[in-house]
Amino acid sequence: MSQIAIKVENLGKSYRLGTLGTQSLKEDIINWFSGQKSVKHKENTHWALRNINFEIERGSAVGVVGKNGAGKSTLLKLLSRTTAPTTGSIKILGKISSLLEVGTGFHPELTGRENVFLNGAIMGMTKTDIRSKFDEIVEFSGVSRFLDTPVKRYSSGMYVRLAFAVAAHLETEIMIIDEVLAVGDVEFQKKCVDKMKQVTGNEGRTVLFVSHNIASVKALCNYGLFLESGQLRLAGTVQEISDAYISSNRGFVESTELALRTDRTGSGAVQLVDFFLRDMAGNQIDTILTGEDIEFCFTLKCGNEKARNIDLGLNFYDPEERNMGTLYSSYQKVYFDAEPHEIFSVRCVIPGFPFTIGTYRLGVRIVVNNEEADWLLAGAAFVRVENGDFFGTGSPGFSKHYMTNYLGRWHIERN
Amino acid sequence: MEKKDNWSIEILPKASLLDLKLGEFWKYRDLILLFVKRELVPTYKQTILGPLWFVLQPLLTTFVYSIIFGVVARIPTDGLPQLLFYMPGIVLWNFFNSAFMKSSGTFNANSHIFGKVYFPRLILPVSGLLASLVNFGIQLGLFIVILLFYKISGTTITPGWHLLLSPVILLIVSLYSLGVGLIISAFTTRYKDLSHLLAFGSQLLMYATPIIYPASIVPEKFKWVSLINPLSPVFEAFRYSFLGVGQFLVTRLVISFIAGIFVFLLGLVVFNKAERTSIDTI
Numbered sequence: 001m002s003q004i005a006i007k008v009e010n011l012g013k014s015y016r017l018g019t020l021g022t023q024s025l026k027e028d029i030i031n032w033f034s035g036q037k038s039v040k041h042k043e044n045t046h047w048a049l050r051n052i053n054f055e056i057e058r059g060s061a062v063g064v065v066g067k068n069g070a071g072k073s074t075l076l077k078l079l080s081r082t083t084a085p086t087t088g089s090i091k092i093l094g095k096i097s098s099l100l101e102v103g104t105g106f107h108p109e110l111t112g113r114e115n116v117f118l119n120g121a122i123m124g125m126t127k128t129d130i131r132s133k134f135d136e137i138v139e140f141s142g143v144s145r146f147l148d149t150p151v152k153r154y155s156s157g158m159y160v161r162l163a164f165a166v167a168a169h170l171e172t173e174i175m176i177i178d179e180v181l182a183v184g185d186v187e188f189q190k191k192c193v194d195k196m197k198q199v200t201g202n203e204g205r206t207v208l209f210v211s212h213n214i215a216s217v218k219a220l221c222n223y224g225l226f227l228e229s230g231q232l233r234l235a236g237t238v239q240e241i242s243d244a245y246i247s248s249n250r251g252f253v254e255s256t257e258l259a260l261r262t263d264r265t266g267s268g269a270v271q272l273v274d275f276f277l278r279d280m281a282g283n284q285i286d287t288i289l290t291g292e293d294i295e296f297c298f299t300l301k302c303g304n305e306k307a308r309n310i311d312l313g314l315n316f317y318d319p320e321e322r323n324m325g326t327l328y329s330s331y332q333k334v335y336f337d338a339e340p341h342e343i344f345s346v347r348c349v350i351p352g353f354p355f356t357i358g359t360y361r362l363g364v365r366i367v368v369n370n371e372e373a374d375w376l377l378a379g380a381a382f383v384r385v386e387n388g389d390f391f392g393t394g395s396p397g398f399s400k401h402y403m404t405n406y407l408g409r410w411h412i413e414r415n
Numbered sequence: 416m417e418k419k420d421n422w423s424i425e426i427l428p429k430a431s432l433l434d435l436k437l438g439e440f441w442k443y444r445d446l447i448l449l450f451v452k453r454e455l456v457p458t459y460k461q462t463i464l465g466p467l468w469f470v471l472q473p474l475l476t477t478f479v480y481s482i483i484f485g486v487v488a489r490i491p492t493d494g495l496p497q498l499l500f501y502m503p504g505i506v507l508w509n510f511f512n513s514a515f516m517k518s519s520g521t522f523n524a525n526s527h528i529f530g531k532v533y534f535p536r537l538i539l540p541v542s543g544l545l546a547s548l549v550n551f552g553i554q555l556g557l558f559i560v561i562l563l564f565y566k567i568s569g570t571t572i573t574p575g576w577h578l579l580l581s582p583v584i585l586l587i588v589s590l591y592s593l594g595v596g597l598i599i600s601a602f603t604t605r606y607k608d609l610s611h612l613l614a615f616g617s618q619l620l621m622y623a624t625p626i627i628y629p630a631s632i633v634p635e636k637f638k639w640v641s642l643i644n645p646l647s648p649v650f651e652a653f654r655y656s657f658l659g660v661g662q663f664l665v666t667r668l669v670i671s672f673i674a675g676i677f678v679f680l681l682g683l684v685v686f687n688k689a690e691r692t693s694i695d696t697i
Contacts, residue, residue: 079426080532082530082694083693084692089428091424091425105528109460110457114456122534
């Protein structure tokens with residue numbers, strides 16, 4: 001016997017493109033009088049979500065995945081009622097709260113204690129609720145010493161910890177959790193993950209978890225929703241969702257030219273425009289053999305201004321989206337400069353490529369003067385690795401069972 | 416199987432115009448008090464004089480008006496000491512203006528909260544009104560102290576039984592400050608021009624209301640201003656209740672009251688419609 005906690009039918013949300021100004025006033029007036037939307041209005045609409053249908057059973061943990069712009073945040077906004085849908089309906093059983101609004105309504109002049117009450121009430125708790133949870137919240141946040149200090153004197157870490165503590169102690173049947181875990185120090189992050197696991201483990205509580213990170217979705221959820229360009233591509237078990245998401249990601253990365261990609265964050269001071277692999281003979285290759293020396297070749301383009309202290313990093317994600325290893329040029333004290341509009345190449349040889357058979361997603365991040373300049377959200381490329389002679393002995397090892405090879409120096413001693 | 420009415424929340428594209436969700440509003444009553452506190456407490460935090468600012472502010476305003484309008488412009492005050500004449504109007508105007516400014520800025524000032532979490536939006540303008548009411552109470556107390564001081568030192572002041580009607584006067588002022596404020600806030604989500612006009616408009620309204628002058632001195636050709644301004648009889652009546660000067664026009668008060676109820680209800684409906692998608696356009 002399972003109950004439906006959230007039922008979404010034919011949900012759609014459209015936004016008007018362009019700016020609001022005198023034109024929009026004129027249009028509004030015309031619309032009011034004619035009683036229907038003008039043709040122009042239709043042309044200028046963008047559907048952030050369209051024809052979404054799904055049901056979520058009570059007590060399940062559902063991961064919502066999708067690229068930027070797929071409609072995840074719009075779906076969250078609709079579920080948390082900060083804006084109304086254009087079409088369709090959402091039906092919810094029980095109280096709903098979301099952890100994406102950490103610290104909403106915190107007033108800098110008020111003390112930590114006062115803000116706990118205010119923030120809790122904004123999220124729908126009564127005074128009595130908060131009072132009964134107060135000690136727990138304070139203990140969780142770890143800022144008990146500063147409770148009577150205005151929060152404007154808090155460090156940003158303390159601020160976020162207190163805010164998250166309030167949110168995490170809401171007693172609602174349905175929780176929406178965004179990737180807020182990127183806050184605070186490592187110890188606090190662990191605390192948050194544990195808290196989330198506890199929440200999801202609790203009987204009867206339904207959790208929606210929104211993330212780019214497939215690995216954490218897999219760790220926390222049993223079902224998933226995969227959104228793509230405003231449509232629901234797939235609803236299913238977390239394994240199905242993760243497979244579909246990764247393969248769509250791969251299709252996108254492999255079919256789109258790097259220079260034309262728009263799924264990037266960063267200032268754009270220097271951007272990655274091309275990438276390829278070479279063996280030591282200088283031939284361009286598309287498959288790496290484990291143990292081979294491989295040259296990673298990056299073509300970078302400098303923006304309008306001279307860039308100094310450029311630092312380039314690459315990391316490899318395994319098929320489960322776990323980060324297998326990261327290398328920044330700065331780790332080896334290598335920095336470089338670029339002139340405005342210059343196109344140049346950076347090459348990095350990795351001797352004895354350590355990862356075993358499989359397809360790895362390569363992430364590339366460019367940092368200029370400690371500020372992120374370019375980061376491709378879906379990764380720069382997918383790298384295929386086949387068995388090679390890593391150990392130089394012809395032994396393939398037992399590589400189906402692990403991801404990384406390493407060499408040792410052996411000594412045998414006898415008395 | 417779930418029954419049709421079992422859902423606790425149903426989110427639909429359009430809500431009925433008259434569904435004002437008052438039950439939900441009541442559920443969030445604790446939040447109203449906390450917002451009132453949030454409005455009031457920071458005004459005196461980190462000041463040397465602390466809550467004293469609540470009374471200093473109207474005193475200083477009255478002082479400035481006494482000099483400009485009394486001493487320089489020599490506007491008559493119905494034979495009363497200027498301080499005494501200006502104060503009830505200023506105190507009541509402060510209440511109106513602060514509640515009005517707070518409610519008309521609801522969407523613009525709180526978009527960061529509204530974009531993230533849902534609660535009945537009406538809570539904010541209502542808390543703004545209550546916070547203004549607290550301020551008003553303090554200032555009124557100060558005025559009464561000054562009034563008694565003058566009375567004891569021999570000035571002829573004759574407060575009437577009309578004082579008993581001052582809650583009604585407060586109610587009328589509240590209806591207008593909230594009602595007009597709600598309407599304006601709903602429109603500012605799309606047209607920010609309004610927020611620029613606001614400070615100017617409120618100042619204009621202040622001079623169109625008998626606050627720093629008695630209604631009796633308004634020249635014939637400007638009488639219509641005071642006739643169409645629903646706040647005029649209210650402010651006159653308020654001063655009359657305390658000081659016994661000016662006019663107490665029952666019919667015009669009743670008209671103001673009824674019109675105020677309509678403005679307020681219109682405000683509620685418009686606001687309710689705007690709150691659903693305010694965050695998309697702001």
